[in-house]
Amino acid sequence: MTRATLKDVAAHAGVSHQTVSNVLNGHPSIRPATRERVLSSISALDYHPNQAAKALREARVTTLCFASFGHDPDTLSDPYRNLIQAALTAEANAHGYSLATAFLDHGAASLEDLRQRYLQRVIGGAVIIGTQLRAAQWERITSWGLNVVLLDHLLPAPAHTVSADYRGGMAALVAHHVSRGRRDLALVLPTGDYGSTAMMRRDAFFEAAQACGVRARHVDGDWTYAAGERAVRELHAAGDLPDALLGGNDRMATGALSAAHRLGLSVPGDLAVSGFDDFDFVQYLHPTLTTVRVPHAEMAREAMRHLIALTGGEAPQAPAPYPVSLIVRDSA
Amino acid sequence: MTRATLKDVAAHAGVSHQTVSNVLNGHPSIRPATRERVLSSISALDYHPNQAAKALREARVTTLCFASFGHDPDTLSDPYRNLIQAALTAEANAHGYSLATAFLDHGAASLEDLRQRYLQRVIGGAVIIGTQLRAAQWERITSWGLNVVLLDHLLPAPAHTVSADYRGGMAALVAHHVSRGRRDLALVLPTGDYGSTAMMRRDAFFEAAQACGVRARHVDGDWTYAAGERAVRELHAAGDLPDALLGGNDRMATGALSAAHRLGLSVPGDLAVSGFDDFDFVQYLHPTLTTVRVPHAEMAREAMRHLIALTGGEAPQAPAPYPVSLIVRDSA
């Protein structure tokens, strides 16, 4: 079945193809009668504009990209990604853009792939989840000229970033643990590259703990369930278990809970455990998880709006960090 | 910065633009010397073909679509979606296609959106997760002429489906529960529409239970954590708790575990709990979850290969159901 083109509609309505185009693009100075005739021809022929032709002629790209890290199933299946993807897709579609996906890693090939898609006009911009992005990679990407908005990353302008008030969230969390009598806090987070919010949260953690006069330590962990479990097991094996373990995300907190169960530790009796994100499933853990809620979906929508503005040549204002909130449940 | 076109490369190499095109598309009858010259011009000018122009001229679409259900965070954040999306993306990119995403629901708008994208030549085909697809929706989609491959759905040809051996998996699972002394099994699954694998698994469940001579019942649940929790709570409230609860997926099993904890039931002592999927996080539940592993990623790759073949005008053979395997852990 060969689909109708502008010309077919024009012939059917007895006007020039340009008039049809004008009607479609809402141009002024079209006689109502003509407009009516064109519109009825359009629906009679079930005409739909060819986006490829439009894109070529207008020299603009109608696909944007969502890039995130993770090849292993554990990282891939982080609910975080899904929520963000859904929000980005909805926002992009609402503005007439399609959203493609890219999965990055720390090798050269995945970045090269993204660059190819940019140079071939397949994608016009990208929202990148920054949590695992390394400084060198960021520099490469910016050197291409691709419009990029970073989620969960904090870099000075001219970078475009959307982030949450992790500093405030961490301060509230530490205060909560201390108010419950905890005096020896361990935070599991990746070491973090320049601009990473992990770095910022770690700093906020130490500041807050120091202000409260309690012991604070940092344990390295790469966001996975396994990392949370390992952290607790190693601290326990070293005979230096803290009285509160702060997971840098809900997955690591889940792993920590699991390790506590296996070691026969009671939570929160022997060890308080908290997370960061507030994903759905943490209400179904045992015990239910105390965590910091981060408005990932709203942040993603803002990032997409920002990207679309950039793509349209605007210079949108940097959004303020999004407020987070402490959700107290049973684990801490 | 304006990017190089075929003409620019041609001028730089001192040949016609057509010759450059021939070199790029690996046409025969190009003198090695010419070819060399063209290639060096290409890299000198950092030329990259414009996909929009190519797509227009070749009248083909280079973007495929991944469509799945779910607007609520619980469904959205099912790890299932992520694993499948990553596999589909990798396979699509490997074949030179981009992958867009669509989120469907049971309203008319989301399907209309998909249809628009098809008619506007934005997407050339789709892989759809069938678990929540209704018969009426499926009929609408097929009426368009869009190439579609269904994941986790079972419809007779000419539908294209990729599925797993759920029947065999269910039989093995029931046999396992019975071998551990269970005599009263409850399965939580949606009621399921025509072609849904939920329907097939439910049938297999009753057949297997009957063959073993044990009691079997079906409880309605919509794949969410909340549904699993509700199932256990309601059975318990009714004073007719089974001795094994089979979650139709890992999320519902997780919810069931949570309910058991809150009701003070020991697992697997008072109640055995099993899942279906084998996602990463079920190893971190307490107790660890006995489940049936489904090779979602491999199935997704096969679905994408199938779709790409369809898009290329081939008539690929229907793949056999993928084998599943019982993973015994602590919960059953």
Next chain:
DNA sequence: ATGAAAGCGCTAACAT
């Protein structure tokens, strides 16, 4: 083995 001409479906610029 290479070049010239035509046109995919659309919009921008100009003419009427």
Next chain:
DNA sequence: ATGTTAGCGCTTTCAT
């Protein structure tokens, strides 16, 4: 208010 001409960047067809 509408029609005509030109061309986005590429590939297909046909000449040379």
